[in-house]
Structure formats: structure tokens, C-alpha cells
Amino acid sequence: MRAGALLVVVFGHWIATLPRLENGLMTTTDHLLLVWTGAGVLTWLLQVVPLFIFVSAAVSADGAQRRLDQGQRQLHWWAGRALGLARPTVTYLAVLVAFVLLAAYTGGRLLGPLNHSLTVHLWFLMMLLGVQALLPLSVWADNRWGLKAVAGLLLIAAAVDLLRAGISTPGELLELGTRVTANGGGIGWLNAAVVWLLPQQLGIAWKRGRFSGLGCGLALLLLGLLWLAAAVASGYPVAMVDGAFGVPSNLLPPTLALVGVMWIQVGAALTFEAPVRRLLERRRIDRTVTILGALGMPLYLWHKLAELPAAWLGERLGLPIDAGIPGEVGFWLGRLWWIALCIVAVAPVMIAVVTFEMRRKRDVVSATAAPAIFAGGAALLGGIVASLALGALPGAIFGLTGVAAASWLLRVHPQPGGATQRHA
Template sequence: MRRLRQLAERTPAGRERYVDLLRALAITMVVIGHWTVTVIGRDAAGRPTGHSALGDLPWAYPLTWLAQVMPVFFLVGGYANAASLTNRRARGGDATGWLLDRSARLVRPTSALLLTLTVAATLARLRGVAPAEIRTVVWFATIPLWFLVAYLVVVVLTPPMHALHRRYGLLVALLLVALVGLGDLGRLVGPAGLARGNYLFGWLAVHQLGFAWYDARSPAPPAPSTPGRAAPGHPAGDRPTPEHRAPGRVRVRRRRLPTSRRAALCFLTGGLTASVLLTVVGPWPVAMLHVPGERLDNAAPPSLALLAVAAGQLGLILLLRDPAERWLRRAGPWQLVIAVNLVVLTVFLWHLTATILLVGFLDAIGVLPTPPIGTAAWWGWRVPWLVLLAGVLTVLVAAFGPVEARSARHRTGRRAGRSSPARTALTVAGYAAVVAGLLGNSVTAAHAPEPLGTPVAALLAYLAGAGVLRLLRSGWGSRG
């Protein structure tokens, strides 16, 4: 509590606390949503199995328009990435150092999860557990890595995408939305391969809106003075940059996200209207989360319908900002938000492992309930189920959360100077290997005979990339 009070007291006056709240809420909603819709049953051999309840609860599909909060996370990520990259460059740093800082917070907690699962899988194999069974458990525990693959790619692309945003503003996001529409067309009429790019274009579009939101919250550049006189902030005789000339002010406005109450209502009503037209009238499913058996999936990859829901969510976010900011000025709520954000990735990465541990424990002692979905017993089990899962996750966060919390305190930004081309190339290569490893794990079948749980090639690629990034963060390969 003492450290939380210190962090709260040191919060800069201009910090957008609402962004931190949204990040914490988004991950919390993902965790609770996954836990709530999980159905535990048994296979023919009597072993516990799990699947999503959404396929049996069609009345809950509209609720997924709020429960699908990944767009919120990418929106917040865009804001935070734009803010930190801009601040780093203002201190004389470069994009390579920024990527290395980001890798510490993202890769270290992920490494803790993968290494722990690998050790557990090795022990299980030594005890005679079949490789296919080991893979099934590890596959379920690593489902969150699907999301992390997309986010890591977006982080690597942040420097060039932010440069495009500064030049072309919201036109970049509109182009990405158009590419998502092209991918949707491929899914509907062919070729289906066109839709693969939506995994990137969809989340990048939302991420770009985060850049525009940051611009809306940052000070505007000074306006030029009367002709023949220097603009404020420019010595006499120096020509203002295009960013500071009168035409440049228009360009800046085009980079900014409209955040007025009127704009928020337009986002909300426009997004909801488009969502209804695309789902109820159009071909897309109403559910914004995966539903077993559905031919189309709004989230894998992101569809125009999901982006329409994201626009509606953005409107709601902007409408609630002022009361939320007033609430966050209180010490208690703000300290709670800080506490969650210190371990937010750990919470996300380990919440399905908590499910596995609880199911295994209850099954081992013979008290695992498996009521039919939708029955009174199933609904009655939801509350104790959530409470028990929260208890298990609390233990896991206490054990592994310090890895993430410490990562936030180790910054390569303390080193001045710019990176060499070789260091930049190694940084990108490290990220590429990490992404390839995580992607290789995610696309491997859930019942593949993998004795280590994670495919060996994918695990080696990930560890190689994580190792390179760790060496670079320590200063290896830097000048001087």
C-alpha cells in the first residue's frame, strides 16, 4: 500500500488517468467473461473438458457488443504508445530504444508463463502423461497468446504507423478500415485468403484512433504571428516548419480525434446503427465473440461489424470520460487502478491457467460440479465458480506479478544517444522471432502430440527472440 500511495502521489498532473482505467477494465472484463461462459463437462473417458457456453445462449449475443473489449485495449494501446514514443523522442531517444523498453513489459511476463508451462509439461511427461493430453492443457492455458501476437506486431509497427499518422492523420485509419472491408468481401464471396490481412488491418485501424486521441489530449502547436514577424517559439528570421504554419494547423486538426459530446454521440449512434445493419440485416453474426459452429467470426479476423461496434464503444468511452476523470482524482480509486495496471498482463496471461488448476483440484478431490448449461444449478454455480477462480488467480499473480511490476522499472531510456542500424535490425529480428514462436504455438492443433506442450520449434524461436531482446536491453551491442 505504501508503494501505491507513492506512485499515486507522483502521478503527473497531466496524465490521462482514464486511459489506465480503461486498460484495467478491459482486461478485467476479458477475464470475467471467459470465466463466466466456460462450461465444464466430461468426455467419454470421464476426464474434465471445457467449452464456451455462447453457442447455447443466443439471447446473450447482443451483450457481446460490450463484452468484446479487445478494441478498447488497442485504442488504449495506441494512446499509450503514441504518448511514450513522443516523450522518448523529446528526450533525445529513438524508436529502437522505445521498442526495447516495450519488450521488457510484454516479453518478460510471457516468458514466465511459457517457461512455467514447459517445466510443468516436462514433469507430466516424466509421469507418463500422453503428449496429446499435455498439449491440450497447454493449448488452453496459452489461448491468451493469440491476442499478444497481434499486439506485439502492432507495437513493432508503431514507429512507422505513427509517422504516417503525423503526416496523413485519420486518413490512415480510414484506409485500414477499407482494407478490412476488402477482406470481408473475400470471406463472403472469395477468395477467402483476402481476409487474412484483417488480423493486422483491423487492430491497426483501432490503434491509429488511439494516436488521434492522444493528439486531441496534447497541446496544439503555436500559431504563426502576423506576416513579417516570427512565429512564437521561433527566432526571428527562422521560417516556421509546416507543422506551425497556418496550413499546418489544418493538418494537426485532421490528426486529432473529435472528442466533444456531439462527436461522442455521433460515434455511439453511428457505430450502433452500422452494427445493426451489418449483423441483423447483413451477413455478419450478432455475437462479437467466437461462437462454436458459426461459419463467420467477427473477431477472427476482425470484421467491419467489429469495427462498427468499436466505434460505438469509442462514443461511450468519450461520453463517460469526464465523470470517470473526476472519480479518478480520488486517492482510493486511483491507487486501485495503479495496482491493477502494475500486473495487468500477468492477470490476462494466467487467468485460464487458474481455470485449469481449479478444475484439476476439484476433480482430484471428487467435488467438480458439471451441471448442464442453462440450468438453475449451472447459473447457481457461477458465483462460487468466479470467487474460487479469483482466489486461484490471486495466488498466481502474487507469484508471477512481480516479474511484470519490476519490468516497468527497468528502462533502456536512461541511456542517451541513438541506436546503430545493426542494433535496430537485431531489435526487429528479436521481435520477429518472439512473434513467430507465439504464432507457431497458437496455430498448432490442440491435440497435437507435443511432449513439451508448446511445439519445440515455436518454443526455441520464442526463447531466441526473447534472449536477443534481453541482451539488447542490457546494453549489449550499443555504442560506447
């Protein structure tokens, strides 16, 4: 499910990017959500971050509990996770810096339309690191309160949106979504933690058998659909991802509407769990899952870079990568051409990246000293924020500085000879 979620995100990003050409040359890009309002409903399926967190928590719950029982430092475990993300991100940003410096020197035309597109996907790494840092707290909460911990997070998320909306009378609840998204983030940024912690708490509870079965799955699916219908009716945006900054958003910061997507995805997991498990007992797909798991994060990191050569190829070959807007003849054919070009462009990149990653030292021991871990975490998050805010140029340059510092701070110096660090 994690590998599938990452593939959905990759193809979703490619589909959403609409190159705009003039006289055969790309001059700008549009976002699918900005030219086709109906695409917002598709994001109820394509916004799979809740599913990724849900499954990741289920996978990590036993290891986190074991470390708690043994008195091991969760901070050290998080340092290993952060280092594991920092190292490949350094490689990506280093290559991106080389691209942007070359583009600045040569007056590269394609970088401008794709400047922010090349770094916007890094937000997921920042969110994932933050949620994983709180995994021990989520495990502890499940130990103490079980599903009541989920209910508590849900109440906090609702209270945050109510306060953000300034609700003072029951009648104003009918306009909750409109009032929430009309205000600035403010207190709403608390939900940047709370809303993403919800699927983590649910994933731990699922792993421990606190809820399961077809009936529960169908009930959650129905709850999710009703939840989203009520959210949209109250004025929350239909789309669960953003097509542009500064517009009403369910993502910046997260809103209660996103919780509806979580119910649907968790409900689908439960609904299909039994038949899929039976299928997996008959058909061994270990090797396929291993390959997808190994390639998932590198593909996520590098897939946006493929848009640069894809645009260049589309121009040179005269392909209809600018297919107009939905409803016009050839739009979806143009999308297929664009996706095909992105796949062609990303394939050699993935071969080079995987070859490089396989040859680099893998058994790097993470830091144990709290000051180094906190400093490394701050540098990593700061580097990602700089890349997000400023785009490839100049954001990647500042981002590379921060993430490279994090990669150095989050490891033991000197590295012990032949030591192996394993992370659950």
C-alpha cells in the first residue's frame, strides 16, 4: 500500500502539470485544478498521504513499542530515520543546484515555468519527519487510551477549525468551511500536526486489532463520503491538494475536510483486507514489493526533475503536450503524451540514482548526542522549507546547504569501522 501510494502521487503530479506552449516553446505551466474545477473530486482518491501515514504507523508500531519497553532512546531512532531521508535528498538537491546554475549561466528557458514545481514535493518529507518524531507519543497514547486517543485528536482538530472560523452561533456551522478557509492560517496551523497524527493513531490501533473487518470498512467508507459531502456543502474546497498558493485550501493548513479522505482510505483498506490477504497467500509477490519499496522514495524524490527533459523532448518532437483544457479535443491524449515523456525521462535518471545509491556507504551510524540530533533536525527542516519557499532557484542552493549540514550532523563522527545501524 505504501509503494502504491507513492506511485499514485507520482502519476498524479505529472497529470496535474499542464505545459503551455507558444510557437512550439513552453512558456509557462498551468495546474489541472485551476483549469478544471471538476478535478477536485479526483483528489479524494489521489490525496493518498493519509493512507501512507496509516500504513507506515502500522509497520512501525511494534518496533516503537519494543524500544519503549527496552528503555531505548526514541530520539536516536528518529535520527536514523532523518539521516535516511537527508542523504538521498542531498543528492537530489546537489543535482538540482547544478541544473539551476547551468540554467542561470545559459539563460535556460525551461527552468522558469518549472521553478517551484521542482521543489514543491519536498513538503512531504518535512511532514513525514514531523509525524514520525511523534510516533512514540502515539504509541503511548494508544497504550493508555486506545481508540479514545483517535477521538481526542478528532476533537482537537474540530476545535481548531471552529476557533479559526470564529463560530459563535450554531447557525454559523452551516458555513464552517467557507469561514475556515476565508481566514488566514493562524491557529489552523495546529492542525498541521493534529490532522496528520490522526492516520498515524489509526494505523497503530489497526495493527493492534482495535478495529477490523468488512463491516467496519464499509461503515468508514460511508462515513467518509458523508463527511466529505457535508464538508463541501459547508464551503470547504472540493480539492484535497492545492493548485496554487494563496487560494482557499484544505492543505495549507490542513482542515477537517482532509479527515474525510482518511476515513475513505482506511475504510477501503479494511474492506479489501481479507480478499487481498487471501490473494497474497496464493501469489507470492515479495520480490515485486521489495523492488517497489526500494524504488519508491527515490522515484518520489526525482520524478519532478523528469519534467524538465520531458518538456524539452516534447518541444523538439512537436508533440501535443499543450493539449488545451479539459473538454477540448485531444486533451487527454496530450496528457498521455506528457506522462509517456515523463516516464521516458525518469527511467535513465532512476537507473543512475539507484546505481549511485547502491554504491555509496549504506551502514552509516546515526548520531546519539541530543544536541547534534536537534541541530541536524533543525538544519534538515530549514533546508526543506527554504527549497519550498524559494523554488529551485535560489531555494535549492539554500536547501542543499541545510540538508547537507543535517546529513553531517545526524551521523556519528568518526564512523565506527564495520558497524551496522539497523532501523525498524
